[in-house]
Amino acid sequence: MSDDRPEQAGATQPQESSPGGTVPAPLAQLVAEHHAAVYRYAYRLCGSAADAEDVTQQAFLIAHEKLDQVRDADRAGHWLLVVARNVFLKMRRRRVPMPAGGLEIDINSVPDRTSVESAGQDDVDAIDTERLQAAIDELPDEFRVPVLMFYFEEASYRDIAEQLDLPPGTVMSRLSRAKSHLRNRLLAGGRPTPRRIDNGHDTTRLDPTAAKRQFKSS
Amino acid sequence: MSDRDLLAALDACRPGESEWDDPALANVARRLDADPAARQLRSRVEYADRRLEAALHAMQPPAGLADCLLSRLAAAGSQSGAAASDTPANEANAPNSSNDLAVEASRATPPAIGGGRWRRRAFVASGVVAVAATVMLAIHLWPEPPQPWTAEQVLDAAIGLCTRDARTDGNPLAEAPSDRMPSRQLIKVPANTQWRRIEDAMAGSDAIAYYIDLAPGGPRATLLVVSPAAPVSGLADYPPSQPATPTTQGVCAAAWQEGDLVYVLVVEGGPHEYKQFLRPPGGDWTWQQWRARVQG
Numbered sequence: 001m002s003d004d005r006p007e008q009a010g011a012t013q014p015q016e017s018s019p020g021g022t023v024p025a026p027l028a029q030l031v032a033e034h035h036a037a038v039y040r041y042a043y044r045l046c047g048s049a050a051d052a053e054d055v056t057q058q059a060f061l062i063a064h065e066k067l068d069q070v071r072d073a074d075r076a077g078h079w080l081l082v083v084a085r086n087v088f089l090k091m092r093r094r095r096v097p098m099p100a101g102g103l104e105i106d107i108n109s110v111p112d113r114t115s116v117e118s119a120g121q122d123d124v125d126a127i128d129t130e131r132l133q134a135a136i137d138e139l140p141d142e143f144r145v146p147v148l149m150f151y152f153e154e155a156s157y158r159d160i161a162e163q164l165d166l167p168p169g170t171v172m173s174r175l176s177r178a179k180s181h182l183r184n185r186l187l188a189g190g191r192p193t194p195r196r197i198d199n200g201h202d203t204t205r206l207d208p209t210a211a212k213r214q215f216k217s218s
Numbered sequence: 219m220s221d222r223d224l225l226a227a228l229d230a231c232r233p234g235e236s237e238w239d240d241p242a243l244a245n246v247a248r249r250l251d252a253d254p255a256a257r258q259l260r261s262r263v264e265y266a267d268r269r270l271e272a273a274l275h276a277m278q279p280p281a282g283l284a285d286c287l288l289s290r291l292a293a294a295g296s297q298s299g300a301a302a303s304d305t306p307a308n309e310a311n312a313p314n315s316s317n318d319l320a321v322e323a324s325r326a327t328p329p330a331i332g333g334g335r336w337r338r339r340a341f342v343a344s345g346v347v348a349v350a351a352t353v354m355l356a357i358h359l360w361p362e363p364p365q366p367w368t369a370e371q372v373l374d375a376a377i378g379l380c381t382r383d384a385r386t387d388g389n390p391l392a393e394a395p396s397d398r399m400p401s402r403q404l405i406k407v408p409a410n411t412q413w414r415r416i417e418d419a420m421a422g423s424d425a426i427a428y429y430i431d432l433a434p435g436g437p438r439a440t441l442l443v444v445s446p447a448a449p450v451s452g453l454a455d456y457p458p459s460q461p462a463t464p465t466t467q468g469v470c471a472a473a474w475q476e477g478d479l480v481y482v483l484v485v486e487g488g489p490h491e492y493k494q495f496l497r498p499p500g501g502d503w504t505w506q507q508w509r510a511r512v513q514g
Contacts, residue, residue, distance in 0.1 A: 023291045031287050039279040057290055064291050107221050110262045127273035151271045157230035169467045170374045176229035183266055
């Protein structure tokens with residue numbers, strides 16, 4: 001896995017017209033090919049469309065500044081994801097860390113594949129995208145970033161450890177705890193994470209911050 | 219190897235990759251070879267991964283995002299070009315072959331501004347820069363309250379410390395700082411235990427490390443006692459009955475807090491070895507009851 005220094009991809013290129021003016025053709029091509037993937041990653045990290053757009057924009061502005069360093073167009077997509085992640089982490093640097101005592105490695109979270117298949121559920125449609133984002137939002141950043149690096153950047157746990165400067169064992173633990181949480185929340189056959197019920201209302205289902213408070217109190 | 223440790227390893231490794239060749243995962247690979255249930259668990263984990271990954275990617279960006287990005291990028295290029303035009307005229311007109319966008323933008327900007335106006339702008343700008351620098355310096359020098367630490371961060375720091383810090387000859391237990399003496403009613407600390415101070419160990423504070431050997435050739439652990447400069451949240455006030463981390467790099471760990479002291483027990487081995495260092499209450503005693511008893 002590479003760091004956020006891009007490979008070189010073509011420096012002097014013709015300009016291309018865009019609605020707001022003129023941008024270099026390679027940059028316009030990067031936007032066309034990768035903006036959706038960068039936005040998806042940013043949205044999953046941030047949990048809000050506005051922040052995701054900011055992160056996406058910042059990532060492409062950095063790409064703009066470093067465009068003359070981009071040589072390998074095949075790796076540009078991955079490089080943009082790393083840039084987006086770094087922009088997100090920079091945004092969150094001053095945030096107070098959140099305890100995550102309620103996140104545990106849970107063997108019962110792994111769904112029984114045969115029962116799901118026999119029920120005839122469609123793999124993707126079975127997971128509601130809003131519930132998915134709510135479950136991600138419940139994860140503290142220390143867990144959210146590694147697990148999204150795993151799924152979006154296709155990073156191995158050793159890559160993640162290197163990139164985030166963490167011991168590999170810590171990354172293994174965080175990946176498994178984060179995945180257990182997502183499986184419990186989302187996948188058929190997984191045991192639901194215990195929810196706190198306030199005044200007869202399931203607060204964690206309605207309000208992700210309530211789930212964070214639940215982790216804090218456990 | 220416990221099922222919990224197996225699941226942690228399966229969750230960490232990417233399907234189809236050769237991470238099982240990693241010596242640190244040799245026991246996982248052996249279990250997968252020998253145990254059909256472990257292979258079935260791996261299959262289920264990979265299946266769950268595929269479903270989650272597909273769901274994570276199954277969303278579309280807002281319509282018009284690409285056009286919006288292109289507009290902003292073009293505007294950013296224009297601004298950098300405008301900044302170039304604020305430099306003295308002979309530099310502003312010089313072509314910059316290394317940055318096509320700046321060249322393009324500078325062509326689109328108005329002709330160079332007159333010298334007197336430029337000097338007024340420079341004077342105002344230098345004033346703004348001076349004020350900004352003063353404010354930044356004040357912010358930098360203003361003491362920030364220490365950021366709280368999480369239990370995770372404490373465990374990370376302790377494991378990192380213990381895996382880096384080779385045991386060296388320490389001092390006799392009897393000479394350990396009295397305010398950092400481990401509670402021998404909660405943790406087994408033999409009389410021949412050695413200790414030493416580790417500077418700037420975690421949370422901006424030094425730590426006292428106790429190197430505990432229960433018996434020659436038996437289980438070994440390091441107990442770190444820290445009085446952290448920053449508050450730590452999410453810790454129990456007694457030793458957990460199970461380690462808080464899976465067994466990785468050959469160690470597991472747990473942390474707890476007593477008063478303003480944080481204790482981290484890093485044990486060489488897994489939960490079985492960890493439990494040997496606890497003084498578990500007998501019968502139906504809970505840790506809280508045990509603690510009340512030993513303190514009472």
